Amino acid sequence: MIFLELNKITVSPIKESSKSIYWHPPGDKSISQRATFLASLAEGTSRISDILWSEDTVNNLIALKKLGVGIEIDNNDVLVTGVGKFGYRASNNTVYLGNSATSSRIMISLLSAQKGRFKVDGNKMLRNRPMEWVVEPLKDMGAQIEWLNNYGCLPVGITGSRLDGMHHRIKVSSAQAVSALLYAALLADKKTRIYKKTKARDHTERIFKYFDLDLIDTGDYLELTPPEKILPHDIFVPGDISSAAFLIGLVAMQKSSGLELTVKKVNLNPTRTGFLEILQRMGADLTIINQGELCGEPIGEVIIRSGSELSGVKVSGDVFVQSMIDEIPILAAVAATAKGETVITDAFELANKDTNRIITTIELLNNFGIEAYPIEGGLVVTPGEFTSPGNLEVPNDHRISMVAMIIASFCNKKTEIYNWDTVRVSFPGFLEAFNLIGLASTDDDSSSLGPSIYMEMVE
Numbered sequence: 071m072i073f074l075e076l077n078k079i080t081v082s083p084i085k086e087s088s089k090s091i092y093w094h095p096p097g098d099k100s101i102s103q104r105a106t107f108l109a110s111l112a113e114g115t116s117r118i119s120d121i122l123w124s125e126d127t128v129n130n131l132i133a134l135k136k137l138g139v140g141i142e143i144d145n146n147d148v149l150v151t152g153v154g155k156f157g158y159r160a161s162n163n164t165v166y167l168g169n170s171a172t173s174s175r176i177m178i179s180l181l182s183a184q185k186g187r188f189k190v191d192g193n194k195m196l197r198n199r200p201m202e203w204v205v206e207p208l209k210d211m212g213a214q215i216e217w218l219n220n221y222g223c224l225p226v227g228i229t230g231s232r233l234d235g236m237h238h239r240i241k242v243s244s245a246q247a248v249s250a251l252l253y254a255a256l257l258a259d260k261k262t263r264i265y266k267k268t269k270a271r272d273h274t275e276r277i278f279k280y281f282d283l284d285l286i287d288t289g290d291y292l293e294l295t296p297p298e299k300i301l302p303h304d305i306f307v308p309g310d311i312s313s314a315a316f317l318i319g320l321v322a323m324q325k326s327s328g329l330e331l332t333v334k335k336v337n338l339n340p341t342r343t344g345f346l347e348i349l350q351r352m353g354a355d356l357t358i359i360n361q362g363e364l365c366g367e368p369i370g371e372v373i374i375r376s377g378s379e380l381s382g383v384k385v386s387g388d389v390f391v392q393s394m395i396d397e398i399p400i401l402a403a404v405a406a407t408a409k410g411e412t413v414i415t416d417a418f419e420l421a422n423k424d425t426n427r428i429i430t431t432i433e434l435l436n437n438f439g440i441e442a443y444p445i446e447g448g449l450v451v452t453p454g455e456f457t458s459p460g461n462l463e464v465p466n467d468h469r470i471s472m473v474a475m476i477i478a479s480f481c482n483k484k485t486e487i488y489n490w491d492t493v494r495v496s497f498p499g500f501l502e503a504f505n506l507i508g509l510a511s512t513d514d515d516s517s518s519l520g521p522s523i524y525m526e527m528v529e
């Protein structure tokens with residue numbers, strides 16, 4: 071049972087549940103952001119259906135609206151009327167992107183080629199995240215960007231200019247670095263060639279092809295020929311596997327059998343499914359059915375059943391780790407319930423998230439009595455019984471906050487969790503989904519965080 075009070079939530083021990091649940095997760099955050107940006111550059115109106123309504127995506131919509139892009143809500147959908155490739159309107163207002171590194175990195179690229187001056191900024195967490203991997207290559211394309219406070223960090227000032235095409239080798243294992251430069255390449259004068267460091271989520275490549283853009287992938291590099299203009303396309307956003315992972319993990323952690331969750335219409339892009347594969351390797355009863363495609367993205371249904379005995383695993387390899395980069399905190403919680411230790415390496419990018427998630431995941435587990443410690447580029451989790459710390463303030467990190475609530479529900483006494491509501495960044499409906507599983511319940515106030523308030527903010 072969960073009881074809410076201001077920014078504190080009280081999580082009581084769960085009663086084991088045995089139900090069959092069908093659930094459609096909220097829209098994928100990465101695809102919602104990419105779809106919104108691409109539609110904003112098109113000439114005409116694109117309908118984005120099943121978009122994610124959360125703080126990150128809404129900040130993106132509000133920022134684009136202030137730049138002159140047409141943003142209208144039609145039921146749950148967004149109608150984006152693009153202004154063409156170079157039609158963003160300059161204003162004295164800061165382009166504010168809250169907590170979202172993905173949105174700010176792509177936005178910096180797009181503003182670099184618009185007419186006028188812009189300032190891009192975000193919240194305290196975002197101001198600590200590295201921006202130089204995007205800004206330095208953009209400068210090589212001719213962008214005029216200045217660091218307004220500290221080198222490498224937001225806020226930045228941008229004076230729009232002409233962008234040249236270029237050949238660039240990406241130095242970090244980040245999909246955002248590739249994506250930001252691909253968006254800049256759309257606005258460049260000539261072809262741009264990008265050599266990736268690793269294969270990470272490829273939603274940008276897929277949505278560019280869905281929009282009929284001239285992007286080739288030789289396996290060695292990506293090459294984009296800038297289009298004369300971009301035509302609007304309607305898009306359906308599949309469910310977010312990273313949000314679904316919290317509930318999938320929770321079911322896998324329940325020791326008694328009888329609980330079954332079917333996650334419907336969820337994105338199964340192979341660059342995102344590492345968590346599902348690792349759960350299968352650990353011995354979870356997880357199957358994938360009804361696979362298909364939606365707007366160039368693989369989708370399907372995931373069925374997870376409780377009651378399996380799980381074993382610890384070794385997780386390594388740049389590509390594999392990237393395919394579950396946002397799921398590592400929940401994997402660490404699942405690993406604590408398995409037999410044998412779990413060793414995660416090659417997860418260097420985790421240090422660059424809202425918090426350093428290697429450290430915050432370890433601290434969270436330690437707070438609940440689990441032995442976990444850092445190793446180079448990762449962590450080791452030793453299985454054990456979760457014990458409640460009584461009360462706990464979680465860091466400003468939505469993914470850590472959701473894992474804290476899940477772990478707390480497996481403790482033998484109540485836990486008060488402070489600062490839990492960063493869930494709004496990616497999954498405002500988390501508590502309702504948690505209730506649906508039947509392991510917890512909330513009072514009415516939980517709906518105050520629900521997706522509908524985000525629609526009101528845009529209107």
Ligand SMILES: O=C(O)C1=C[C@@H](OP(=O)(O)O)[C@@H](O)[C@H](O)C1
Nearest residue numbers: 100172243244245246395396419
């Ligand atoms: O491209 C994206 O939409 C994202 C890529 C990942 O970051 P990196 O590619 O920087 O590792 C991921 O952690 C983030 O939640 C969203």
Ligand SMILES: C=C(OP(=O)(O)O)C(=O)O
Nearest residue numbers: 169170171172396423424
């Ligand atoms: C790190 C995340 O997103 P971003 O990098 O866009 O802030 C996330 O959603 O966990």
